[in-house]
Amino acid sequence: MSLLQLRNISKRFATAPTLVQRVGAALGRARPPATVHAVSDVSLEIAQGEVLGLVGESGCGKSTLARMAAGIQLASSGQALYRGQPVAVQRGTRVHKSTRQVQMIFQDPYASLNPRHRVERIVGEGAFVHGLIDKPGLRDYVCDCMLRAGIDPAYRLRYPHQFSGGQRQRIGVARALAMQPEFLVCDEAVAALDVSIQAQVLNLFMQLRQDFSLTYLFVSHDLGVVRHLSDRVAVMYLGRLVELAPAEDIFARANHPYTRALLDNMLTLDARRRRFRAIQGEIPSPLDPPSGCAFHPRCPHALPRCKQETPQPQRIAPGHFSACHLNG
Numbered sequence: 193m194s195l196l197q198l199r200n201i202s203k204r205f206a207t208a209p210t211l212v213q214r215v216g217a218a219l220g221r222a223r224p225p226a227t228v229h230a231v232s233d234v235s236l237e238i239a240q241g242e243v244l245g246l247v248g249e250s251g252c253g254k255s256t257l258a259r260m261a262a263g264i265q266l267a268s269s270g271q272a273l274y275r276g277q278p279v280a281v282q283r284g285t286r287v288h289k290s291t292r293q294v295q296m297i298f299q300d301p302y303a304s305l306n307p308r309h310r311v312e313r314i315v316g317e318g319a320f321v322h323g324l325i326d327k328p329g330l331r332d333y334v335c336d337c338m339l340r341a342g343i344d345p346a347y348r349l350r351y352p353h354q355f356s357g358g359q360r361q362r363i364g365v366a367r368a369l370a371m372q373p374e375f376l377v378c379d380e381a382v383a384a385l386d387v388s389i390q391a392q393v394l395n396l397f398m399q400l401r402q403d404f405s406l407t408y409l410f411v412s413h414d415l416g417v418v419r420h421l422s423d424r425v426a427v428m429y430l431g432r433l434v435e436l437a438p439a440e441d442i443f444a445r446a447n448h449p450y451t452r453a454l455l456d457n458m459l460t461l462d463a464r465r466r467r468f469r470a471i472q473g474e475i476p477s478p479l480d481p482p483s484g485c486a487f488h489p490r491c492p493h494a495l496p497r498c499k500q501e502t503p504q505p506q507r508i509a510p511g512h513f514s515a516c517h518l519n520g
Contacts, residue, residue, distance in 0.1 A: 201270030
């Protein structure tokens with residue numbers, strides 16, 4: 193059963209007009225503002241109980257896609273469905289069940305916690321607003337959530353600046369757990385942490401998945417972490433989904449040239465025996481994405497067709513999809 197469905201979802205951001213553009217608008221000679229194509233026509237399904245890893249270079253649209261899946265940002269076109277119902281961006285005091293069932297753990301544990309609030313309020317406020325707990329039981333409820341996330345409840349009256357980075361990330365996990373979610377969106381949730389702390393938080397995610405039957409969308413640029421956690425892996429490039437497959441297939445039999453290039457640069461224990469081969473060329477600007485296949489300016493196997501036609505995902509093996517004209 194699909195818990196989350198993304199149907200041809202896209203996100204575009206209009207840039208702020210420059211002084212010249214504002215003057216042109218005043219004179220009636222305005223040009224349309226430049227548009228950033230952050231996510232373009234992505235379709236994706238996540239089954240209940242699975243972990244989907246989402247990978248790609250910085251700026252490829254991973255975080256934007258994750259925020260649309262969590263209902264934090266509204267799609268420019270397409271549709272996000274949670275249990276068959278549209279994921280709506282909720283505003284003001286309006287409360288909706290889907291906003292509780294889908295929670296997000298953010299990349300920066302320093303910026304994602306309100307520095308003026310104590311941990312007790314940070315963790316418990318959402319559960320209280322949604323009616324999951326009343327005021328007399330709030331303290332015990334917060335303590336229980338902190339214990340599940342590996343934080344001593346005795347610290348509940350401290351402020352975020354009194355914790356280390358790993359502890360702050362655990363507070364973010366406790367805040368998400370307090371909402372009793374079914375689906376967690378983790379946006380580079382361990383990228384800002386030391387390696388030893390990363391291992392602790394990743395083990396916590398795996399234990400929580402087992403204990404509460406959670407579903408994850410795990411966004412990361414660290415292929416080693418994704419391989420360790422994920423059931424399936426989706427690969428994005430310049431706002432488009434280029435490959436989707438079970439994790440073992442991605443790491444053993446990657447199909448798309450971009451995916452293979454990422455794997456060639458993956459750090460492993462035997463990496464010193466291999467020659468580092470950087471992906472040639474520069475990432476095109478999302479303000480002016482290339483026609484056809486977005487990867488063709490950097491692809492060593494590009495065909496004339498790649499410059500003209502946008503490839504659509506094709507099934508090349510059971511559960512394995514790749515958007516590449518070479519498959520034709």
